[in-house]
Amino acid sequence: MWHFNAPSVRPYHETHKDSLRISFEGIKLATQDFKIQIGKGSFGDVFKGEISSANGHIPIAVKRHDQRRGQGEKEFLTELQVLYEYKHENIIGLIGYCNENDEKILVYEYAAKGSLDRHLKDSRLTWMERLKIAIDVAIGLDFLHGADPPAIHRDIKSSNILLNEDWETKITDFGLSMITSVNDEFDYDVDYACGTPGYVDPLFLNTGFLTRKSDIYSLGVVLLEMMCGRIQDTRKNLVDFVKFHCEEGKVDELVFEGVEDKIVFNDLKDKIMPRSLITFLKLAYECLSDEKDKRPTASKVVLHLKKALEFQVNDLNEMFTKGILLRKGKMCQLSSEGERNEMVSATMFSYEKYIQHRQRSSQKSRFQRVVKMEDTSNLRIKINIKTQFLSPNVIYGAHLVFKFCDQRKSSGELMYVNLKYQMGSETRYAYFATRRDDEWMMIELCRFIPHKKDVAFEVLIESLSRYYCGRGAIYVEGIHFLAINEATLKVKQPEVYQKLKEVQSVVNSNSNSTQQVPDDYHEMTKLHDGEKVTYSKKFLLLKSYLGNICHMLPAKTILYESTDVKRFNWISLAESRFVEVAEVLSHQVFRIKCKIETQELLPNTNYSCHLDF
Numbered sequence: 001m002w003h004f005n006a007p008s009v010r011p012y013h014e015t016h017k018d019s020l021r022i023s024f025e026g027i028k029l030a031t032q033d034f035k036i037q038i039g040k041g042s043f044g045d046v047f048k049g050e051i052s053s054a055n056g057h058i059p060i061a062v063k064r065h066d067q068r069r070g071q072g073e074k075e076f077l078t079e080l081q082v083l084y085e086y087k088h089e090n091i092i093g094l095i096g097y098c099n100e101n102d103e104k105i106l107v108y109e110y111a112a113k114g115s116l117d118r119h120l121k122d123s124r125l126t127w128m129e130r131l132k133i134a135i136d137v138a139i140g141l142d143f144l145h146g147a148d149p150p151a152i153h154r155d156i157k158s159s160n161i162l163l164n165e166d167w168e169t170k171i172t173d174f175g176l177s178m179i180t181s182v183n184d185e186f187d188y189d190v191d192y193a194c195g196t197p198g199y200v201d202p203l204f205l206n207t208g209f210l211t212r213k214s215d216i217y218s219l220g221v222v223l224l225e226m227m228c229g230r231i232q233d234t235r236k237n238l239v240d241f242v243k244f245h246c247e248e249g250k251v252d253e254l255v256f257e258g259v260e261d262k263i264v265f266n267d268l269k270d271k272i273m274p275r276s277l278i279t280f281l282k283l284a285y286e287c288l289s290d291e292k293d294k295r296p297t298a299s300k301v302v303l304h305l306k307k308a309l310e311f312q313v314n315d316l317n318e319m320f321t322k323g324i325l326l327r328k329g330k331m332c333q334l335s336s337e338g339e340r341n342e343m344v345s346a347t348m349f350s351y352e353k354y355i356q357h358r359q360r361s362s363q364k365s366r367f368q369r370v371v372k373m374e375d376t377s378n379l380r381i382k383i384n385i386k387t388q389f390l391s392p393n394v395i396y397g398a399h400l401v402f403k404f405c406d407q408r409k410s411s412g413e414l415m416y417v418n419l420k421y422q423m424g425s426e427t428r429y430a431y432f433a434t435r436r437d438d439e440w441m442m443i444e445l446c447r448f449i450p451h452k453k454d455v456a457f458e459v460l461i462e463s464l465s466r467y468y469c470g471r472g473a474i475y476v477e478g479i480h481f482l483a484i485n486e487a488t489l490k491v492k493q494p495e496v497y498q499k500l501k502e503v504q505s506v507v508n509s510n511s512n513s514t515q516q517v518p519d520d521y522h523e524m525t526k527l528h529d530g531e532k533v534t535y536s537k538k539f540l541l542l543k544s545y546l547g548n549i550c551h552m553l554p555a556k557t558i559l560y561e562s563t564d565v566k567r568f569n570w571i572s573l574a575e576s577r578f579v580e581v582a583e584v585l586s587h588q589v590f591r592i593k594c595k596i597e598t599q600e601l602l603p604n605t606n607y608s609c610h611l612d613f
């Protein structure tokens with residue numbers, strides 16, 4: 001830091017602020033004798049403390065000026081005056097001060113997340129959050145510059161931008177600020193220089209003329225820090241670095257260049273939308289212009305940053321709802337609840353050689369290519385993929401997406417297709433396919449809850465029913481992982497929702513690698529410790545894959561016993577889940593009559609009805 005004697009243009013009288021005075025003893029008490037140091041500035045150290053108020057204990061930050069480090073009384077008084085007179089939500093709040101003998105102390109509201117410089121490298125600080133912080137800094141500056149009289153901060157840098165518990169932004173460190181005497185556009189010719197190397201306006205350094213646009217230059221440097229994810233360094237000057245990359249057309253390389261976990265930033269949520277980045281970068285460039293008239297005012301900066309945020313939100317949403325093609329064969333969408341759906345192209349599956357297939361590009365698909373399968377009674381499509389973008393701990397349905405090559409008259413939403421497939425050692429059947437508006441059909445293969453974004457998914461698709469689907473070929477588009485709307489389920493079917501949550505907690509506590517509910521889960525959910533189910537009780541069974549809630553009814557409630565048919569023998573079998581089973585003799589006619597209580601089934605799920613014998 002360069003610091004020279006910084007005069008305040010307006011004369012200052014401390015007496016106005018007597019109500020804010022705190023005794024040195026009081027500050028010692030609040031900080032437990034300056035026990036917890038939270039920062040080190042060039043003029044003194046910053047400590048954490050706590051004071052009591054009518055609303056309980058309030059955390060505070062205390063800057064104790066060390067006169068040996070060069071800051072004079074004037075700087076202390078300047079900061080006190082600015083913070084006292086310029087109150088704004090983006091400027092750090094002044095709680096009190098102490099000016100006793102050699103002790104010059106400022107007491108601020110506490111910003112729990114510390115200064116921005118500490119977060120620049122952190123990949124958890126998303127692009128959207130960075131934009132919001134930048135907007136708040138610009139709003140704070142706009143307030144200072146537009147106040148009457150205007151104030152110039154003169155030391156804008158990321159270590160002077162604080163973040164509170166709720167990530168709200170507060171500009172701090174006003175020791176070098178200047179309150180101007182008139183609200184005009186003229187330069188203030190000051191005969192000393194100050195600021196921090198790397199952030200300070202070169203025009204000011206060269207000419208000694210100070211304007212509000214000097215703060216704008218420093219803000220431009222902070223914008224670059226946010227974009228690159230690293231702090232300004234005079235040895236590796238960010239401004240030169242960014243200019244070089246832009247001229248070389250390598251903008252992508254400098255975005256989050258310094259961020260430690262760059263992979264996380266590749267995550268969709270944090271993906272920077274091109275229009276947002278261009279608006280941001282153009283603005284930063286303007287802020288850093290060599291000509292002060294080309295630099296925007298703080299209010300213009302606010303407008304442009306808001307535009308960059310708007311582009312980010314809108315473009316991201318649009319890409320999510322339409323689906324965004326991420327890399328070859330993978331697509332991600334945002335569900336209406338904000339969960340990530342993922343689709344993997346059929347070109348990523350493997351097919352046994354003897355099956356003729358071609359990749360087509362004409363089938364109005366979200367992917368460039370789809371796969372044509374000629375023989376639907378012998379598909380043998382091996383799907384062995386890893387998801388990449390699923391939202392953890394959300395219930396997903398995995399759907400095979402396909403359509404018939406020959407144009408079929410749509411005969412309603414559902415079509416009976418009887419798909420046979422293998423999952424693990426289990427052979428399964430999915431009976432119905434749902435026709436979507438775009439003609440593609442979806443069959444749900446299973447439900448699961450991912451614990452992380454990447455889940456291994458393995459299935460062998462065997463055949464479709466030739467009887468119902470005919471001999472025509474099909475196009476396979478891929479596998480679509482769709483989040484199941486938990487909110488609707490919760491409202492419409494609270495018991496089912498409750499059951500799912502129970503399973504979810506079993507799965508969560510069960511293992512860190514398996515994503516599926518164990519096969520014998522239904523055994524675990526048998527009503528009350530192995531108790532047999534009597535005919536009067538309904539049987540809710542959760543089968544092997546999460547969400548496949550089956551409603552099983554005992555024979556006692558479904559077999560129709562009337563006078564014209566022979567009555568059944570009711571016997572007890574150890575292997576049955578029910579107390580009694582019916583013994584039906586050969587040639588004996590039996591009728592089934594039952595009521596399926598739909599409130600116990602899942603919505604938008606195809607159910608099939610089986611006779612267990």
Ligand SMILES: Nc1ncnc2c1ncn2[C@@H]1O[C@H](COP(=O)(O)OP(=O)(O)OP(=O)(O)O)[C@@H](O)[C@H]1O
Nearest residue numbers: 001039040041042046061108109110111115159173
């Ligand atoms: N109100 C506060 N709440 C929480 N932390 C604070 C607060 N004020 C300052 N700090 C921490 O203390 C550090 C030092 O603050 P200070 O304003 O004295 O110095 P600086 O801006 O880092 O350095 P310089 O004085 O050289 O500009 C800050 O970067 C911040 O991490």
